[in-house]
Amino acid sequence: MKQLWDYLKVSCKIELENQLVFRSNFFVSILSVVIRVAMLLALWSALYQGKTQVDGISLATMKCYTVVSIVFELFIACNVEQSVTGKVKDGSISMMLTRPASYPVTLFIEQLANTFQAVVVWVIPYLLVILLCGFARGVQLYLGPWFWASALGAYLLMFFYQLFFGMIAFWTQEISGFLQARDAVMLVFSGSMVPLWFFPEKLFALAQYLPFQAMYSVPLSILIGKITGPDIRSALLVQLGWLLGFWLLSQLCWRKSRRRMIVNGG
Amino acid sequence: MGAKITYYWRLYWTVLGMQLRSRMSFRLNFFVMLAGVFLREAATLALMVVLVRKFDGLAGWSTWEIAFLYSFVTLTFRNFSSFVGGIGQIPAFIRTGEMDVYLLTPSDPLFLINCRNTMIWRSFYNIGILAVTIYCAYKAQIAFAPGTVCCLAVLILCGMFILFAVYLIIYAVSIRVVEVSALLKILDSVYKQYMIYPISIYGRIAAWAFTFLLPLGLASYYPSGVLLGRVAGLTLGWGTLVIAAATCLWITAAFLLWRVFIRRYDSTGT
Numbered sequence: 101m102k103q104l105w106d107y108l109k110v111s112c113k114i115e116l117e118n119q120l121v122f123r124s125n126f127f128v129s130i131l132s133v134v135i136r137v138a139m140l141l142a143l144w145s146a147l148y149q150g151k152t153q154v155d156g157i158s159l160a161t162m163k164c165y166t167v168v169s170i171v172f173e174l175f176i177a178c179n180v181e182q183s184v185t186g187k188v189k190d191g192s193i194s195m196m197l198t199r200p201a202s203y204p205v206t207l208f209i210e211q212l213a214n215t216f217q218a219v220v221v222w223v224i225p226y227l228l229v230i231l232l233c234g235f236a237r238g239v240q241l242y243l244g245p246w247f248w249a250s251a252l253g254a255y256l257l258m259f260f261y262q263l264f265f266g267m268i269a270f271w272t273q274e275i276s277g278f279l280q281a282r283d284a285v286m287l288v289f290s291g292s293m294v295p296l297w298f299f300p301e302k303l304f305a306l307a308q309y310l311p312f313q314a315m316y317s318v319p320l321s322i323l324i325g326k327i328t329g330p331d332i333r334s335a336l337l338v339q340l341g342w343l344l345g346f347w348l349l350s351q352l353c354w355r356k357s358r359r360r361m362i363v364n365g366g
Numbered sequence: 367m368g369a370k371i372t373y374y375w376r377l378y379w380t381v382l383g384m385q386l387r388s389r390m391s392f393r394l395n396f397f398v399m400l401a402g403v404f405l406r407e408a409a410t411l412a413l414m415v416v417l418v419r420k421f422d423g424l425a426g427w428s429t430w431e432i433a434f435l436y437s438f439v440t441l442t443f444r445n446f447s448s449f450v451g452g453i454g455q456i457p458a459f460i461r462t463g464e465m466d467v468y469l470l471t472p473s474d475p476l477f478l479i480n481c482r483n484t485m486i487w488r489s490f491y492n493i494g495i496l497a498v499t500i501y502c503a504y505k506a507q508i509a510f511a512p513g514t515v516c517c518l519a520v521l522i523l524c525g526m527f528i529l530f531a532v533y534l535i536i537y538a539v540s541i542r543v544v545e546v547s548a549l550l551k552i553l554d555s556v557y558k559q560y561m562i563y564p565i566s567i568y569g570r571i572a573a574w575a576f577t578f579l580l581p582l583g584l585a586s587y588y589p590s591g592v593l594l595g596r597v598a599g600l601t602l603g604w605g606t607l608v609i610a611a612a613t614c615l616w617i618t619a620a621f622l623l624w625r626v627f628i629r630r631y632d633s634t635g636t
Binding site for chain 1: 394397398399400406408409412417420425543544548556560
């Protein structure tokens with residue numbers, strides 16, 4: 101356990117240092133999020149022109165949803181698929197097996213370090229911006245335990261989901277095509293770009309059967325009070341179901357994949 | 367001159383063949399990737415239509431006009447990435463020092479880098495996007511006269527070259543600053559996610575910046591606007607001419623800047 105803790109500390113340090121290697125690039129990346137926020141807010145203001153509410157959602161709530169969804173996206177951002185695929189392709193995956201900790205555990209620690217860096221560099225400054233610029237003004241936000249539980253659930257779900265897709269690389273070697281196709285579906289049904297409640301009924305119903313809404317839409321809807329009361333519990337149960345499903349699938353794939361491993365020249 | 371063209375023509379197809387064969391090592395992935403890109407574009411278009419319909423239009427533009435603007439932007443970007451997007455590898459080559467290899471060959475380094483990394487096979491789904499663009503143009507009530515079709519073709523080409531110029535300027539800058547990934551990320555997301563709406567919604571300063579400073583509006587809002595008759599003071603013919611002239615200026619500026627910076631290239635570790 102101590103070894104894992106030490107590994108986490110070293111990984112956090114490396115992730116932070118990596119961010120600051122090219123300083124100009126780092127500052128431009130901060131600017132990129134500012135531009136994104138400004139343009140999205142301008143877009144929603146233009147859409148709401150002459151309207152006070154659409155589907156019971158006011159412009160203030162929508163602006164808050166937009167800004168918070170960007171911060172949330174930075175928080176649950178995961179790079180596990182690329183990491184696994186890269187190692188499978190160049191054969192360095194064999195080195196991972198010689199380590200004392202299991203590969204999925206190592207990946208999880210690296211992911212935690214990545215999140216630590218994201219929280220320090222991105223999430224905290226943007227939360228301060230949200231508070232200082234008054235994006236949350238006039239909006240009733242729910243920051244109780246159900247929100248934190250759903251945010252944690254979304255984080256873990258994203259990890260196991262990406263781990264499962266990363267494991268597919270053991271069979272196919274290259275999965276970038278599958279990821280493109282999957283990202284297209286995710287873009288629509290996660291609710292990160294356009295909230296699901298603006299969807300036509302049939303699309304909305306379809307989104308409920310997919311795991312993507314449990315990653316973005318559920319925690320964000322709980323936060324802005326779109327899901328309340330007993331609906332929170334059922335939404336969290338669905339999220340838990342997806343989480344367990346992807347955890348089982350990724351474990352199964354990991355066990356099977358070790359027998360299919362090919363390293364360069366082997 | 368003739369011999370030089372023949373040389374480059376042969377070289378283009380030879381390098382392209384090599385690249386296609388290497389891509390075919392993962393055949394299933396290759397085809398799924400093509401389908402995936404198409405699916406992604408379709409999904410974004412569907413999302414945008416859902417959104418604009420819900421709000422009964424945007425800044426006075428109807429759903430189909432916005433859909434036309436979106437398909438135009440997508441077509442321009444896809445043409446750019448299919449035919450000249452190979453230059454996207456330049457920052458990576460500069461970072462790793464691989465640029466040295468291209469500078470040592472007798473051929474033009476930009477040409478070689480482009481055909482070494484170009485994704486011309488993707489152009490087959492550009493046909494699909496073109497069909498969507500034409501359908502959206504029809505629904506947005508653009509009259510299809512021969513002149514309009516010619517202007518549409520010229521404006522698509524102009525958009526492609528404007529993007530080429532903008533990206534080339536950033537790649538030239540990468541020779542000095544090495545890491546430009548964040549800048550490229552901004553450019554990609556601004557063009558693909560926000561230029562699909564009329565630039566007037568972002569305010570006057572942004573509209574000015576997207577016209578004169580970072581001319582992404584010249585590859586999106588203005589060409590679509592002149593085709594839809596939504597740019598005040600510019601008819602289709604004049605609008606096309608102005609955009610074509612601006613494209614020539616930007617291309618010239620980009621090549622000049624590239625030449626200046628590439629002379630100062632100092633490789634890695636030196």
